[in-house]
Amino acid sequence: MEERRSTPRQEAYVPATLETLQGRQAIAITRDISSKGLSILTRLDLAVGDAVKLTVTLAGSERTLSGKVVRREELESHELWRHKLALIVDGADPVLAQLQATFTGQAKPR
Numbered sequence: 001m002e003e004r005r006s007t008p009r010q011e012a013y014v015p016a017t018l019e020t021l022q023g024r025q026a027i028a029i030t031r032d033i034s035s036k037g038l039s040i041l042t043r044l045d046l047a048v049g050d051a052v053k054l055t056v057t058l059a060g061s062e063r064t065l066s067g068k069v070v071r072r073e074e075l076e077s078h079e080l081w082r083h084k085l086a087l088i089v090d091g092a093d094p095v096l097a098q099l100q101a102t103f104t105g106q107a108k109p110r
Helices: 094-104
Strands: 015-020 023-035 037-042 050-057 059-075 081-091
Touching: 015 037, 023 050, 023 059, 023 094, 037 059, 037 094, 059 094
Parallel strands: none
Antiparallel strands: 015 023, 015 050, 023 037, 037 081, 050 059, 059 081
16 A cells, blocks of 8 residues: 655554534544644544644643644444544644654653
């Protein structure tokens, strides 16, 4: 299978809270991260194009980043997580860079 991703991904399992602009919230877990975004698992049903805030707790500190859903996949109904979402985040977002550095071993979380 041909790799279509423009940036490599790194496994990164971090508990998170997902929030929409309308104030809907749900728990989530990150699955992997790249320099452009992340993949998450959640029970919240969102559409491609929805803007979200994702708050992660890393090294005892909460960090929030903003993104947009660019891909969604519905998972089996018997699964804990119902949806797999791909979020794109502004590449200049320092939180995304910190998370990525943490999971690629380039830096320690602050």
